[in-house]
Amino acid sequence: MTSTEDTPLEPADRPAGHSGEHEHTQKTWKLAVAAIGVVFGDIGTSPLYAFRETFAGHHDLTLDTAHIMGVISLMFWSMMIVVTLKYVTIIMRADNKGEGGSLALLALVSGRTKEKRWSRGIVLLGVFATALFYGDSMITPAVSVLGAIEGLAVAAPAFGNLVVPLAVVILVFLFSIQRGGTSRVGAFFGPIMMCYFFIIAILGIISIVQTPQVLWALLPHHAIEFFMISPMQAFFALGSVVLAVTGAEALYADMGHFGRNPIRVSWLWFVLPALMCNYMGQGGLLIRDGVLALESPFYLLAPESLRLPLVLVATAAAIIASQAVISGAFSVTQQAIQLGFIPRLRIDHTSAATAGQIYIPIINWLLMVMVILLVLFFQTSSNLTSAYGIAVTGAMLIDTCLLTVLLFWLWNWKKRYALPLLTVFFIVDIAYFAANTTKIPDGGWFPLLVGFIVFTLLTTWAKGRKLMIERMREAAMPIKVFIQSAANSATRVPGTAVFMTSTPEGVPHALLHNLKHNKVLHERVVLLTVKIMDQPFVVDAERVHSEDLGQGFHRMVIRYGFMQDADVPAALKQVHSCGAEFKMMDTSFFLARQTLLPAERPGMMIWREKIFAWMLRNAESAMEFFRLPTNRVVELGSQVEI
Incomplete structure (x- = not known):
């Protein structure tokens, strides 16, 4: 694999001239509005449950002014350190050809550190972060939708028993419409989420006006005093405070869709102020009403007559947040397939205009089943938050590890700048992760279990695939010897035969x-x-490399980026260096279907070898994955020992 180019530390030059700058600014703001609808759904729905869970969740916290001010201060400075400084300011500079996310960062880092002894450990960390994402993508729709629907019990207590059934119905509907794509409704996401953020900000400001002292909570000494007065309670509170920053990694993952600046603009100028207004408003409400408001400080901010409309707006926001996570699961899966961590799966494109609009049926239905089981098992968003957080904090900690490699080995930062920054990030991430480990007995085991299962599958496929390619390479005959012996003795027939091979050596x-x-x-x-x-991405000019081997034989390599689809017929139509143009009606594609045999020198443990064999049998055929014409494909079996 080729290494990527150095990542520039400064933004690209702006278009020259007043007109260009005006157009650039307009485009940035338009993308910023769109980003609000897709990127910030997860972190935007956190006010539904984050503040409440800090005082009434896994570890009850004393409800008094000092603790309320301490929690608000912790939330604000967590957003500033984790989201604003770590992700928005620094990690988002680490784009892999414009793309972000744990796998993109992993590909960027591992591409430059292949020769290092610890590079394998870095790869495993990145893969585990990806595995944890799947656990998070199961919990997010469940907790967001439940948290929103639970407002029904506040607005209309008589309908409290309908919360779980309604949540299940909404989730089934949400997953059922995935096959149609989100391109049509995507245009409405931004305005709906802007409306949601505007409403929660206004409700927060109204409460702040009644209790203006909560504004002092933005000072860091309240968070410090919290730890000094109640160190153990403050530590346990971190397990719930972190709910306020869940979704921070989405800013980085969705950078390729919107760009760095639009996400920064929407976060700093709109989302962050709206969230803090609401959290401070909830804090002011709890200072005024105490335990009476603890049932749902988010919904009780609104007047009684407006609570039902607020439930509808919050439910729409929760659906959008869930949609973003589901789409993210599809995108991450596609990247993992292309990078060789997941076997080929069926991928449907739901938009002709947008390459990123994809649908993966098996991932969709597995997610739906797991999300509904979570809702039925945990019943309330409060119970679900016990499972929420450990996957997020684990992924954030791994991102900091990858950032360390990035700063020292790719960007060559001086130690006097990098070490203080990394020290702050590690202290914060380790504290949050440690606090969330206390939730493991009450539900935190679920995302960890999912993470370990997915990690085992990803690493098993990657290892098995590598061993299979090595064994096939060992048994392959040199191509020059084959051409000399076979070209003159075999009967030649008209047409073109394309033999797909995973290694560019041998026969x-x-x-x-x-x-x-x-x-x-x-x-x-x-x-x-x-x-x-x-x-x-790989540009068309660098897509195909061909070599004439003589006697009518050609060696060809077609390159794709890990965000691109492998369309072999389309690539062949652009080739003009192998004699006549490729015509599909005169071209036959030959594929090898491997059958695994027990080896005398097994490269993997037997149980992993059986898992790999099962994954190999259930992988989508190369014919469909590479978009080969169905009536021009011949499959031939071969046996391989690994």
């Missing part, structure tokens, strides 16, 4: 089997390897 097994059984060779024989690079 593909399918070619040997075809010659053995059919005893013919086509006039033009192309040995084709598709390579997925450790960068998101």
Whole structure:
């Protein structure tokens, strides 16, 4: 794989001239509004439950002014350190050809540190962060939708028993419409979320006016005093305070869709102020009403007549937050497939205009089943928050580890600048992760269990695939020897034969089997390897590399980025260096279907080898994955020992 280019530390030059700057500013603001609808759904719905859970959740906290001020201060400075400084200011500079997210960061870092002894450990950390994401993507829709629907019990107590059934119905509907894509409703996400943020900010400001002393909570000494007065309670409170920053990693993951500046603008100028107004408003309400408001400080901010409309707006926001996480799961899965951590799966494109609009049926239905089971098992958002947080804080801690490699080995920061910054990040991340480990017996085990299962599957597939390619390479005949012995002795027939092979050396097994059984060779024989690079996109000019091997044989490598789809026929139509143009009606594609056999020297433990064999059998066929014409494909079996 090729390494990526150095990441610039400064934004690209702005268009010259007043008109260009005006257009650039307009585009930034338009994208900033769109980003509000997609990027900030998760962190935006945190006020539904985060403040309440700090005082009435896993570890009860004394409800008094000092603790309320301490919690608000912790939330504010967590947002400033974790979201604003760590993600928005620093990590978002680490774009891999414009793309962000744990896998993009992993590809960027591992591409530059392959020679280091610890590079394998870094890769495993990045893969585990991806595995934890799947646990988070199951909990987020469940807790967001439940948290919103629970407002129904506050606005209309008689309907309290309908909360769980309604949540299940909404989730089933949400997952059922995924096959149609989100391009149509995506345009409405921004305005709806802007309306939501505007409403929660106004409700917060009204409460702040009644209790203006909460504004002093923005000073850091309230958070420090909290730890000095009640160190253990403050530590346990971190497990709930972190709910206020869940979704921070989404800012980085969605950078490729909106760009760095629009996300920064929407966060600093709109989302952050709205969230803090609401949290301070909830704090002011608790100072005034105490335990009476603890049932739901979010909904009790609104007058009684407006609570039902607020439930509807909050539910819409929760659906949007869930949609963003589901789409993120599809995107991460596609990246993992392309990078070789997940077997080929069926991927449907739901938009002709937007490449990122994809739908993966098996991921969609697995997520739906797990999310509904979570709702039925935990019943309330309060119970679910016990499971929420540990996956997020684990991923944040891993991102800081990857950031360490980034600062020292890629950006070459001086230690006097990097070490103080990293020390702050590690202290904060470790404190949050440690606080969330106390939730493990009460539900925190779930995302960890999902994470370990997914991590095992990802690493098993990557290891098995590597061993299989190595064994096939060992058994492969040198291509020059084959051409000399077979080209003159075999009967040549008209047309083109494309033999798909995973390694660009040796003779593909399918070619040997075809010659053995059919005893013919086509006039033009192309040995084709598709390579997925450790960068998101490969431009068309660098897509294809071909080599003439003589006697009508050609070696060809087609390259794609890990965010691109492998469309082999489309790439072949652009090739003009292998003789005549490729015509699909005159071209046959030969694929090898591997069957695994027990090896005398197994490269993996037997149980992992069985898992790999099961994944291999259930992977989507190369014909569909590479978009080969169905009536022009021949599959030939081969046996491989790993």
